[in-house]
Every structure is written in structure tokens, then in C-alpha cells.
Amino acid sequence: MTDATNNTRILLAARPHGEPTSEHFTVESVPVPEPADGEVLLRTIYLSLDPYMRGRMSAAKSYAAPVELGAVMEGGTVAEVVESRDPGLTPGDIVLAYTGWQAYGVAPARHVRKLDPAQAPISTALGVLGMPGFTAYAGLLEIGRPQPGETVVVAAAAGPVGSAVGQIARIKGARAVGIAGGPDKVAWLEELGFDVALDHRSPTFADDLEAAVPDGIDVYFENVGGHVWDAVLPRLNTYARVPVCGLVAHYNDTELPPGPDRSSRLMSTILTKSLTVRGFIQTEFVKTHHASFQSEAAGWLSDGSLRHREDVVDGLEQAPEAFAGLLKGKSFGKLLVRVGEDPTS
Template sequence: MTTTNTRVLLHSRPEGEPTPENFEIDEGAVPEPREGQVLLRTRYLSLDPYMRGRMSTAKSYADPVELGQVMVGGTVSEVVESRDPALAVGDVVVAHAGWQEYAVARPEHVRRLDPEAAPISTALGVLGMPGFTAYAGLTLIGRPQPGETVVVAAASGPVGATVGQIAKILGARAVGIAGGPEKVAHVEELGFDAAIDHRAPDFADQLAAATPDGIDVYFENVGGHVWDAVLRRLNTYARVPVCGLVAHYNQTELPPGPDRMSMLMQQVLIRSLTVRGFIQTEFVAEHEARFLEEASAWVRDGRLQYREDVVDGLANAPEAFIGMLRGQNFGKLVVRVS
């Protein structure tokens, strides 16, 4: 086994959009596991929008990555050395090893995978954190009823695509919003009732045509002009799970224009809207096992489809991450490390 551990460190904090200079490729020593630990080799690394927030010192739901430290991230890893009987060499696990080739962990902090049940990379996507985010936000906050209309932004991405397909499984109408003709076509292939390009000049008119009875559930991943158009279409008692606001992650100041907060709060009041931000970890203990059971069955029988965007090589992670924030990825973005 090599004695060198390739790592991607946070070199500096971005001002606005991240740049390659914010990252540093480092060659360190492979860590040695202590008693009760295992040594993991990363096979796949997940790249996700939340990581942009962890690069900043702005107040958030999680502590920022310190300068000079390994970037955080979920991984699918293989046990290459074990000093705990709970895991054996060759076991494949979901871990939180970050942007590095090797890491140590305790068995209670990882989840063992069955490589025969599904491709192991799905544990970072449709059967992992993004899939569970979609499931928890939609079923526990959105609570769509048969015949209701569910709209989801970033519908070709790993969260949005899963939201729309689960909405269909639950008997609701699914309307997906995506960026560009190719992504819109993919959303249609997934079986959504309608797919709309948010870059179209008549986007708001297309949204109105696709939601003639209004919107009962809007799964928010984006913000920006998409939210502006959706707000006008929300029905009384509509539910809005707020999962992400990727359109705003790189902003360094408030957007121009008048303060519209009072208008938003008025709409929340007069339409009895439920707007609920959430982080998927708050639901894990009680609901993850049920998600894995149901979603695994849906994947096996073809009702829940997924798409992956695979980048080879840890050194290419910074460029891939920057592109993801620009909307350049197509499907769940993962880095094949080893």
C-alpha cells in the first residue's frame, strides 16, 4: 500500500464564486488506525452544494472548514486495515472521510454497504444523502396528497429528480424546473408531468400553463427568479420545504431592488403557507431506515431512476465543484478517487 495520502485542503476563503486558488492539493502521510479504528481508502467522493457554505465563516448550521484542513464530504470507502472486529478488510462503507484518499474512522461512524444490492456510488446519491434529503423534505414537510401539484427546482439534479419521482409514486402531479433543453428533456424522460426551462424568456408563463390548478408543494433548491415565479402560483395551505438556495450561495451582498420581505410575509399570512427550512440530519435517526428500505425497492423495480456525473481523479475535484455551482453538472456529481 502507498504511504502517501493525497488530500484537497481549503487554502483560502472565496469571495463570491470559488476559484481553483481557494484549494490546495497536498501530499501527506497515510494515517495509522488506532485500536477501535479502521483505515479507509476512498473510492468515491460526493460533491454537493452545501460544501460552499462550509468554505465560509458566515453563520450557518455547521462549523466552517478551517484553513489548511481537508475539505468535508461524504465518501464511499473501502476498509484496507482494521483494528476493530466490527469491520473487516474489504468491507465497503459510507463514511464522511472528506476530500482525501485515506482516512481513519470508528465503525460506529460509518455504514456498511452491500455491493451486490446496488452500485456502491448510489450510496452518495439516490440511496444516500441527496436521496434522503428529497424523501424527508417531500414526505415529512411537503406531504403531497394524490392529485396535488408538486413543483421542484433543479429537477435534473440528484435531489430534485428524486423529489419528482417520489411525488409521482405517491400519486401527485410532478412539474420539474431545470436549466437548458438537455436537462429539461431528461426530466421528461423521468416521467414528470411537465418540465420547464427556467432560462426561457417566458418561463413564468410556461410555469403558469404547467400548473393550471396552482402549486400545492414547492420543493425549493434554488431561490432567485425561480422562487419569484413560483410564489405567485402557490395555493392556500401550500407547503414549501426549503432544502437549498444555490442561486445565492456565491453572493457577497444583498440583491438589488426594494426590500420585498413584507410582501413575502403577507403572502405567507393570507395564503396560510408553510415555509420550512430543514437539514436532512434532523430526520436521520427516525426515518433513514424506512427511506433505505422503500427507496431501494423503488430503484430495483425501476420506479426511481438516477443519473450520475462521474469525474475521475481527486485533483479534479475543485474544478468539478466550481462547475457544479454554475450548474454544469448533469446528475449526481461524484469523483472516482480509486
């Protein structure tokens, strides 16, 4: 049994219309739950904050059910087993789970994955070796399919998905052009070895992109939308591939953007250039690609071919503000909340 008696957790209090704020969340303290047979009680060490959570706050139809009002906000976690009612796990084990925005959670043992702290820092299971890294790997290699010498452009390139996309493209022999917001993030992309790094906040961004891709764009990994997509579209080559991972520039939109309907221009470009534009959710590729990802990414991380950066916020109560900042591009690297002590560090 754990000595702790209180569990702090953050609930969805209201559905945002536009940007989420602290008013859309409630912080409460409840008794620590008890595990049943086949379950484990977990103490959260790290909570992952990711853009997809904005969609979970909305009741609009999507690929996954929304978080119910009054329920704990969803999210991936790295946690320590405190109590186990399953023979496969013992107290002290470190696991990857999905217990959400709370200090303690109960999960079926079959739904968690034991981590080896000797292989890599446990926080990487939520970033470069976790869902974001796998999203980059599967989307780029299965949909983008970059060939040696081709040009790959990725938006939000300083984030956990985008930075992995650019580095994997380089590993596969392609040329990587990263787009990020601000000089610090651009400098980070240059340090990672991107062939070109561009600042989408620059007033000359569209011209800078044109100069960076003299032979056009063969693969565009879409994370953002907005004015970045507007600059990319006319520079896509015939047979270009566009994996659509996210549209963070539009997640807080409450109505259609102003201006003329440009869907006919988009469809015409898709037709005349024979483009492949494919949205995806990383879970589609778990059965076919996850084992190879785990093997290859761990090797790349070990030999330095794949590097990563983490943005760690201390304290569960800071999660709402940090999440709102994520949607505005304020985070730098994989955004994590350190909820409790990391016994492996």
C-alpha cells in the same frame, strides 16, 4: 498494512468571497495515516460533491461549523477498508464514510456503515440511496406531504435531490412539475416521467410555469431561489407547503440582491395564503425516517420506479473545478469524483 505510502488530500486554503476557484484550495501529499484501536484506514473510491460544501467554506454562522483553513475539505465518501483495528470490519469491506477530499482517511469504525455491493452499485450510497435521496424523501413527505392529485413543483429537478423529489411525488399520486436549466436536462425529466418539465433559462419561463400549473401549486420544493422563486410565489395555492432545502442561486452572493425589499410581500403572501414555509436539514429526520427511506427507496430503485443519473469526474485533483461547476449548474445528475479503483464494478 497498505502498500501505499502517500496520501493526496485537498485542503481549504482561503475563504472565497464570491465564487470558489482553484486558488481557494491546496493539494498536498502526506504519509498515509495509521488507524488506532477502534478505527479503520479507508481508501477512497468515490467522493461526493454537494452544494452544502460552499457553506462550509465560509466562516459565517450556519447550522454546522465551517472547515478550518488548512484542513481537509469535508465530504461524504464510499471507501474500501484497507486496515481495520475493529473486529466488526475487515480489509476489503466497502463502507459509507465521511473522510472528505483525500485518497486515504482514518475513521472510527462506529462512524462508518458497511455497504452491500450486491444490493445496489456502491456509488448510490452517495446519491439516490444516500444523503441526497434521503433529503428528497424526508423533506417532501414530512414537510411537503403531497396528496394524490396535488401539484408538486421542484427546482433543480435534474439534480440528485430534485429528480428524486419529482419521482417520489409521482409514486405518491401527485402531479410533478420539474424545473431545470437547458434542453438536455428538460429531456431527462420527461424521460423520468415528470408530468411537465420546464427550462428556467427560457425567456418565456414565467409564462410557461403559469401554463403548467393551471390549478396552482400545492407543494414547492425549493432548491434554488432567485428568479425561479419569483415565478413560483404568486402561483402558490392557499395552504401550500414549501420545504426549503437549498438556495444555490445565492450561495456565491457577496451582498444583498439589488432592488426593493420584498420581504413584506413575502410575509403578506404567507399570511393571506396560510403558507407553510419550512427550512430543514436532512439530519433532523434520521431517527424518524431513515429506516423507512432505506426500505422504500431500495424497493423503488429495484423495480424501476426511482431512477437516477450520475456525473462522474475522474481524479481527486479535479474536485475543485468540478465543485465550482456544480454551483453554476454545470453538472448533470449526482456529481461524484472517482478517486480510486472501484473493486465492485
